[in-house]
Amino acid sequence: MPSAVIIGGGPAGSTAAILLARSGWAITLVEQHRFPRDKVCGECLSALGAEVLGRLGLFDDARALGAVRLGRTLLHAPDGTCVDAKLPRPMWGVSRIALDGLMLDAAANAGARLRQPARCESIKLGERPCVRVRDLVTNAVESLDADYVLLADGKSALLDGSPPPPSGDLGIKAHFHNVDGPRDAVELFGLTGCYGGLAPIEGGRWNAAFSVPASRVRRHGGNLSRLFAELLTENSTLRHRLANAHQLRDWLASPLPRFPVRARWPQRVIPLGNAAAAIEPIGGEGMGLAMRSAEIAAARVSGSFTADVVRGHYRRLWRSRSVGCRAGALAAGSPRLATASARALRLLPSALGPVMKLIGK
Numbered sequence: 001m002p003s004a005v006i007i008g009g010g011p012a013g014s015t016a017a018i019l020l021a022r023s024g025w026a027i028t029l030v031e032q033h034r035f036p037r038d039k040v041c042g043e044c045l046s047a048l049g050a051e052v053l054g055r056l057g058l059f060d061d062a063r064a065l066g067a068v069r070l071g072r073t074l075l076h077a078p079d080g081t082c083v084d085a086k087l088p089r090p091m092w093g094v095s096r097i098a099l100d101g102l103m104l105d106a107a108a109n110a111g112a113r114l115r116q117p118a119r120c121e122s123i124k125l126g127e128r129p130c131v132r133v134r135d136l137v138t139n140a141v142e143s144l145d146a147d148y149v150l151l152a153d154g155k156s157a158l159l160d161g162s163p164p165p166p167s168g169d170l171g172i173k174a175h176f177h178n179v180d181g182p183r184d185a186v187e188l189f190g191l192t193g194c195y196g197g198l199a200p201i202e203g204g205r206w207n208a209a210f211s212v213p214a215s216r217v218r219r220h221g222g223n224l225s226r227l228f229a230e231l232l233t234e235n236s237t238l239r240h241r242l243a244n245a246h247q248l249r250d251w252l253a254s255p256l257p258r259f260p261v262r263a264r265w266p267q268r269v270i271p272l273g274n275a276a277a278a279i280e281p282i283g284g285e286g287m288g289l290a291m292r293s294a295e296i297a298a299a300r301v302s303g304s305f306t307a308d309v310v311r312g313h314y315r316r317l318w319r320s321r322s323v324g325c326r327a328g329a330l331a332a333g334s335p336r337l338a339t340a341s342a343r344a345l346r347l348l349p350s351a352l353g354p355v356m357k358l359i360g361k
Contacts, residue, residue, distance in 0.1 A: 001026050004301070005131045005144050006112075007120045008152030009035070010096075011049070012273030012290035014103035016150050018056055019298035021110035028144055029107055030133055031116040036097045040171040040254040042284050043096060043207040044070065044186050044199045047089035048360065049288030052295055061102055066202025068093035074187040076237040077342040078335045084185075085345075085352050088361050091186060091284060093201040095175075099287070115142075123149055123158060125266050148301055152272040152294070155257055159271055164259035164278075169194075170217055171256045171281065172224055173209040176245040181206065186284060189238040190338030191231055195282060195329060198241060205248065211256055211281060211329065224251035234335075256281065260322065261314045265307055270297050277318045280325035282332065283359040292317060324358030 002025050006013045009031030021027045045053070045067070053059040070091040075083040108114055117136040124130040130145040157163040179198060181187060187198045196210035210231060220226045228251070232239045257278035265271065273290030296313045300306070331337045345352055 003027070003146040004148045004150055005030065005146045006150045006152060007131070007158065008154060008272075008275070009104045009107070009114075009116065010039075010100055010152060010154060010273070010290065011103060011287050012275075012294045013150070013152030014100070014107045015052060015056065015291045015294035016152065016272060016298045017107035017112040018103070018110045019295065020302070021107065021112045023298075023302050027107075027112040028146070029104075029112045029114050030118050030120050030131070031104070031114065032119045032136065034117050035101050035104055037100075038249070038252060039096045039100070040173050040209070040252050041096050041286065042173075042197055042199060042209045042281055043093060043201050044284035045092040045094055045099070046285050046288035046360065047091065048285065049291045050090075050092055052288070052291040055295070056106070058102065058106055062092065062094060062099060065094060065098045065102060068183060068200045068202065070184060070186045070199065072185045074182070074185050075342055075345070076187060076189045076235060077339040078190050078192070078235045079339050080236045081339055081342040081346070082237065083342050083345045083352075085349075085356070088356055093186070093199045093207070095201045095205075095207065098202060120153070120158060123266075123269065125269070127268070129266075129268050147268065149269045150272055150294075150297060151269060151275040152290070154274045159262065159265065159269070159275060164257060167256050167258040168214055169211050169256040169258070170214050170253050171209060171211055172227070172251050172253045173207060174251045175201070175248040176206045176208055176242065177204065177248060179206040179241055179245045180243065181241045187241070188282065188332065189235045190332040190335065191234045192335060193333045194231075195332035196231065196238065197282075197284075206245075208242070209281070214255075217253070224253060261311055261318060265311075270301070270307070270310065272297055276314055277322075279318060279322045280329040282329045283321060283325040283361075285321055285325070285360050288360075289317060289321070320358055321360040324355070324360070328359060
């Protein structure tokens with residue numbers, strides 16, 4: 001029986017575990033956090049991710065969790081200029097607490113053996129790589145060898161011992177009630193040197209997520225509430241949306257990775273999702289890319305695996321999205337450019353199609 005150890009139980013790791021376990025593989029899934037757990041994320045599942053959920057037979061279950069259909073996007077320049085664009089295919093607003101729990105349960109139901117909470121401490125490479133795992137309850141250490149190790153740790157820290165350089169940006173997020181905004185749209189807000197978004201999620205809530213320079217967080221002494229108050233002054237529509245909103249939890253913060261698909265991987269070690277490549281989050285494609293990359297890797301290791309072939313698939317998956325999302329982030333973070341772009345798109349709505357295509361919509 002072929003075997004794999006999968007590091008990370010988020011959308012990428014759980015997708016791979018479900019597919020391989022259903023195909024008769026012996027799967028051990030290592031996740032360091034207890035679930036349910038929250039995580040910095042825009043909490044928009046793109047059409048790409050929804051398609052993978054459908055192929056996994058989990059889309060109806062996600063709908064039953066209360067996932068919110070998002071049929072359009074609203075782009076708000078700092079001066080209040082707005083572009084209202086229909087999405088070519090709907091996105092879905094769903095919290096990571098709900099979605100990750102659903103997918104990890106599906107992996108266990110498919111036959112994956114869970115090690116949770118447990119941490120991967122090292123990987124010994126070879127024909128059968130060996131993973132050193134520490135149980136975070138008992139402190140016991142276990143060595144697990146397998147035909148493949150699939151890395152879905154979200155940050156590429158374990159790939160070759162040298163994580164990619166930091167982007168210098170942080171993601172922050174919090175949930176709100178009573179937001180004065182639409183429940184059928186994901187909204188993007190241009191700010192000064194950064195950007196943010198609002199997405200409706202289950203339970204009548206909204207997820208507010210922002211990409212901000214780490215230097216700006218340091219300027220506020222790490223106080224994210226003070227930073228958020230400053231962000232509200234930079235976009236009139238964002239300020240209006242949240243004027244009477246109630247914040248449900250403290251802000252979460254996490255470094256935002258940004259790097260291309262690496263040229264080489266260790267023997268029989270395959271990265272998934274943000275362990276493979278990471279793009280600007282403005283496009284809302286992170287979860288979808290994670291799940292699709294896992295689907296690609298699972299299909300290849302079940303057949304004739306060649307690392308170069310998988311890397312080629314990954315590059316095609318990430319390439320245009322990386323360029324488009326980075327350009328969009330730079331435009332959103334420049335008040336003048338954001339305003340000019342919004343006005344141009346209002347005058348030339350036909351230009352929205354190519355823009356949407358570039359970022360993977």
